[in-house]
Amino acid sequence: MFKNRRFFIGLVGVAAVVTYLIWTGVSETMVYYMTPVELMARTTSDPSLHQVGIKVSGRIVKGSWELVSGEELIHRFAVEDLEDPGVAFPVVYQGLLPDTFNDHENVEAVVEGRFREDGVFEATSVLTKCGSRYEASSEELAG
C-alpha cells in the first residue's frame, strides 16, 4: 500500500524524528537510579557522578528529620539503605514535602537530585512510596 514513494519517505522521516527525540531525550534527561550502598560505592570509584542527576531509593532514618528554616521550607533528613541500614547519607531539600513523609514509621522514599562532593545529597524532589497505603502485614494489624 506504500506504492507511493512519498508515503514511504514520510514514514521513514517520522520514525527518524521520533528516534532522534527519544535518543537525545534519554541522554539529556536520564538519571541513575541506585540504592544508597551503590551510591556510596560508585561515587567513590567515579567522582564524576557527583555532577550528574541521581535518584536514590531508600528509607528515611528514624528521628533524622529537621526543619532548618520554616520560612524557606528547608528540610534536612537522612536516608539509609533498605538492606544495609548502616549505610546512610544526609539530604537537604527546599520545598513542600509530601504528606506521607515522616521520620518515625520506616517510610520508603525516593530522592532525586545531585550528590555533592561534601557528602550531602541536594534533592530537587522527594517522593514517598504511598500507593493505597501499602498492604498492611498481619503483624502490623496484630500490634
Next chain:
Amino acid sequence: MALIVGAALLTGGVILYILLPVIQGRFASLERSEDELTESEAKKRVSLLALRDVEYDFATGKLDERDYKELKGEISREALAALREVEAESERRRGGAAAERAGGIEADIAAVREGLRTGTTCHSCGHMNADGSHFCANCGAQLPAATETPPG
C-alpha cells in the same frame, strides 16, 4: 443452616441454568439472520454515504470541480457495482422478487442508472457526463447516442 441452604441454592441454580440447554437440546442460533446487512449491502451503503460526503465536500469548498466530477463518477461506479450485487443477491435469495428497500438517497442512484440507460454515464469508466455529451469527459470513450430526452 441458612448458609448451607443458600450455598446449595446458589450452586444448584447455577448448574441447572447452564446445563439446561444441553439437556433439553435448546439451541442458540449460529446463522446469519435474515435482516442482517450483507457485505454487498454494507458496501452499497458506504458508497452512498461517500456520495453524500463528496457532495458536501464540494459544497463546502473542499473539492475542486474537476475532482468533484471525477470522484462522483468513480463512487457512482462503485455504488452501481454494489447495487447490482445486492440486486443479484436478493434475487437469488427471494427467487426473483426483488423487493428493494425504499431509501431517499437511492434516488441518487436511480439517477445514475437513468443516466446509464440514457447514455450520459460512461459505460467504460462510470463518469457522469453532462446531458447530450457524445464523448466521455473523463476517459474519452464514445457515449451511446441518447434515445430519449433525459428527465429534467
Next chain:
Amino acid sequence: MTVLGELALWIALPVAIWGMVLAFVGGKHGRGDLVLSAERSVYAVFALLVTASAGIVAAFLGNRYEYLYVASYSNRALDTFYKASGLWAGQRGSLLFWVVLLAFFSSVAVFTNRNKNREFMPYVSGVLLTVITFFIIVLLFADVNPFEKLGFTPADGQGLNPQLQNYWMTIHPPTLYLGFTSFTVPFAFAMSALLSGRLDSRWIVVTRRWTLLSWFFLANGIIFGMRWAYQELGWGGYWFWDPVENASLLPLLTATAFLHSVMIQEKRGMLKVWNMALVTLTFSLTIFATFLTRSGLIDSVHSFAQNTKISFIFLGFLATIIGVSTVLIIHRYPQLKSETEIQSFVSRESAFLFNNLMLLAVAFAIMWGILLPLLSEGLTGEAIQVGAPFFNRVNLPIGMVLLALVGIGPVIAWRRASKRNLTKNFTIPLLVGITVVGIFAIRGSRHWMALTTFGISAFVMTVIVVEFFKGTRARARIEGEGIPRAFVHLVARNRRRWGGYIVHVGIVMIFTAFAGAAFNVKVIQTLSPGQSITLASPLGHDYTLTYEGMSSSRGRNMVWQAVALMSIDRDGRRVGSITTEKRLYETWPTPMTEVGIHSTPFEDVYVILANADDLIAGAYENDPAAQRATFEFQINPLVGWIWYGGLVLTFGALIAMWPSQGPLPEVRQTAARREAVPAAVGAD
C-alpha cells in the same frame, strides 16, 4: 453473606472454564446447544461475581476485620460511603471489581447480540470467558484473594489513606476500569472475526461503538485522576508522568489511533491488518496497565505492593494474547489484504495515517520511558530512569503536530484534495492562529512552546467553527431548510463526524490548558495574621491575599483540624476567601494538607499551608503569635479548561455514540435539492 460471596467466587471459576470450552467447541462444530450453555455461563459468572463483590461490600459495612483486606482499608469511624467504595480501594478488591465489570460488559455484549451477529457470538463468548477465567485464577491463586482471613479479629481496621478519602478518588478508579474492561469486547469481536473467518466489514461495525465507549471511559477516568491529583496531592500539578499514569494513557492513545484508522477501513477497505493489530495492541495495553499497577515491577507512587507471582502470571497471559493474535492474523492474512490503495498523498486518508503514526510514536516514547529502568538494568546492570523532563521533551513536539492534525484532517477531502482548495480553506484559520501568537508575543510573552500551542489551538478551533458553519450552510442550500433546522439535521444525520468534531473541541481546550501551565506563578511566603501578599496574575491583574488567622474544626475520623483563612482581593475588590488546612486523621501518623482553591474561568488561585510555628496553639488557643505560618501561593492559568474540556469531550462522545435508527440516512429528493446540486456544480 461474605461466606456466600467467597463460595460464589470459587463456583465462578469452573463455570467460566465450562463456558469457555463449550463456546469454542460449540462454535467449531456448530453446536447451538453448547453455545447457548456457554452464553448462559457468561450471565451466570456475572451473577456469581456480583455475589462475591456484595460479600466484600457486606464485610466492609459490617466491620468484619477478621478479613485481611477489610482490616487493611477500613476502620469503624470511616464514612459509610468510603466503606462501600472499599471494594476498589486496594489491590485485592480492585481486581475483583475489575473482573465484575468485565463480566458485566460481557453479559451486555452477549445479551445485545442474542439475535444478531450469531456467527461471531460463540467465539466472542469464548474469548470473553477466557479473559474472565484468567482474572478469577489470579484472584484465587496469586495471593490476592480478597476473602483471605487473618486468623484473628483485630478490634479495629487500619483505616483508609486520607488522600483516598476524596470524591474524585472514589470515581477515578471505577471509571478507568470501565474503560479498561470494556475494551475486551472489541478485542473479542476482532478475535472472533479471525477465528470464524468472517472478515468483512461486519466486525468493524460492531466494534466501533464499543471502542468509542471504552475510549470515553478511559478519557474521563484519566481526567478524574488528574482532578484528584490537583486537589489532593497538594503540589498544584495534575500529571506527573508516573509509570502508572503513563500506562493508563497508552491504551487511550492506541484506541484513538484505531478510532481514526477504522474509518479508512470502512470507507476504503484498507488497513485491515493494521486495525486488527491496533485492537490487539490496545487490549494488551489495558492488561499491561492493570498489571503494572499491581506488580510493583516498576517504582511508582501509585503501585500496590510488590508481588512477583502476579508478575509471572500476567506476563505469561500478555505473551499468550500477543502470540495467539499474531498467529491468527498471519493465518488469515490472505483475507486481510487491502481492497484499494490511497489515491493521493494529500487526502484525508493520508492525514489519518499520519495521525496514527504520531499517536503510536507518543505511545512508543512513553513505553520506552516506562521500560527503560528494566531494560537498562537487564542489559548493563545499571538502572537508568527518565522522568517528566524526558516525557515533556519528547511528547510536546509530537503532541503539537497531533493537535495541528486535528485541524488539518477535517478540511482535507477523502480520496484526494487539491492544493488550491487547501490554500483556500487554510488561509483564515492560519491567519487567526498567527494573530493569536502575535498578540501574546506583543504583550511580551516569550514562552514559545506555549505560544505555538495557543496558535495551533486557535487554528484548530477556527477550522472546526468554519466547518460547522459551512456544513450548515451547505445543508440549508441542498435540502432547502432554515439555518437552525439545517444545523440540527446536519449533526443528527452524521453524528459520528460532528460528535467527533465536538470531541476535538474538548481536546483543544485540554491542550490549551496544558500550555497555560507555562505561565504558572509560584511564591513561598511566611505570613502573620493580618499580613498580606500581592501576586501578579499573568492575565494582567493583581491578587492580594490576606491571612486572616487560624481556627479549629474537627471532622469525622480526625484528631485535630487546623484551618487557615485567607481573603482574596482582585485589584482591590473582595472576590472571595480560601481555606487551607492541616488535619490529623485518627488512623494516619502524619498530618495531611488540604489545599485551598479559588477557581475562576481563566485561572485558579491555589494556596497550600506548608508549615506553621505551632498549629495546635494557633488553631485551638487562638494565639496570634503561634499562628504565623508559611504558605505556598500559586496562580494556575487555564487549569480549569482541562475539566471544562473534559465535559465538552463527554458531550461530543455521547453524540457520536448515540444509537442511530434506520440503516440509511434519509435524504429527500426535494425540488430545492434537484436545483441546488447542479447549481453547486455549475457555480464557481
